[in-house]
Amino acid sequence: MATCDVCGEYENLPYQCKRCGQTFCSEHRLPENHDCPGVGEWSDPGGVFDSGFDDGGGTGGSTGGQAGGSGGVVSRVKRRFNRATNTGGLVSYVRGNATYAILAAMWVTFLAQLVVYHGVSVSLHNTLFVLQSDALGNVWTWVTSVFAHSPVGIYHIIGNSVVLFFFGPLVERAVGSKRFTAFFFGAGIAAGLGHVLFAIATNAPPTGVLGASGAGFALLGVLTVWRPNMQVLLFFVIPMKIKYLTWGIAIVSAFLVVTSGTGGVGGIAHLAHLIGFAIGLAFGKRNEGLARSAGGAGGVQMGRMRGPGGPGGPGGRF
Structure with missing residues (x-):
């Protein structure tokens, strides 16, 4: 028994794309019915969807049959190779699951x-992973700081992992993996x-940020x-x-930014939260049509899932 990733219904005999x-359930099992991210890009370069009716096409006696059988084996091997290298295999597990790939990274x-x-030096750690106001020339940290989290505790990465795990797939399912990945990192870097x-x-004073809270x-x-x-x-x-959760956090963050004058209080970059939230609101408004098409008339479907609210916790991060 499993839950359909589109409508949230429980299915005794689920289908896996x-x-x-x-x-998915039987109603959404076909790629075109669950807005499969790869449908629009499919060109069938290796004949993966070939029916195989001509694999054993010898109709002229035993010799023709043997030749057809040999050709059929070769054809099946080619199709399996294409699945593993071009359109399926390990790549297929990432396609449509960018959320979990980012989470693993x-x-x-x-x-x-x-x-x-803890094993080399704090200075090297900051150079590699922390986006610092006095070292903006370290352009790699624009990206690595989105992946990185406070190394002096585990609550920071757990909080952001919970948000990404529960809410990331809902957005990715609606807009597709490529657009989701670009949006996630664009929002994180901008924040x-x-x-x-x-x-x-x-x-x-010089400050630094790291973490996926902006995204x-x-x-x-x-x-x-x-x-x-x-x-939630x-x-x-x-x-x-x-x-109520998101606007409540936004109001508190805005108050803290105004009163602190630096955008961060207690080691938390509240301004980065606000920037990320604003980007999300704009992106959501711009892509409302995709959300409706992904979940039917009711929009993006949560099914029976309930997500926890909000990252947070102590430490110098956002």
Whole structure:
């Protein structure tokens, strides 16, 4: 028994799409019925969808039959090779599952951080992973800072992982893996740069940011537009509509930014949260049509899933 990734219905005999790897009921099992990300790009270069009716096409006696059988074996081998290298295999598990690939990369990066921070030097760690207001020329940190999290505790990465795990697939399913990946990193990079540039503009002391919270708040912003009444569980306990959660966090963050004058309070880059949230709202508004087509008349479907609300926790990060 499993839950359909489109409508949320429980299915005793679920179908798994070989293209995107997700699970569906009988109504949504066909690629065109669940808006499979690879359908629009499919060109069948290796004849993967070939019916195989001509594999054993010898109709002129035993010799023709043997030749056809041999050709059929070769054809089947070619098709399997094409699945593994061009349109399926390991690649197919990433296509349509960019959320989980990003999540895995975050944890691999976190392990690398622990090694460098605790085993080599803090300075090298900051050079590799932290977007710093006094080192904007380290352009790689524009990206690595989105993957990286506070190496002095685990709550930071857990909070962002929870948000990405529960809410990322909803957005990815609607807009496709490529657009989702570009949106996630674009929002994360813009949030980080916005925070450090604000610190520079206000002559604040040198600051640095790291973490996927900016991108996470962007996801929450998208769903605030698409499904404002979607119920989530704050701290896994308190039920509330997502619009109350996200706008409540935004108001508190805005108050803290204004009162602090630096965009960060207690080591948390609240301005980065606001930038990510604003980007998410704009992206959600611009792509409302995709959300409706992904989930039918009701828009993006949550099924029976309830997500926890909001990343957070102590540490110098966003």
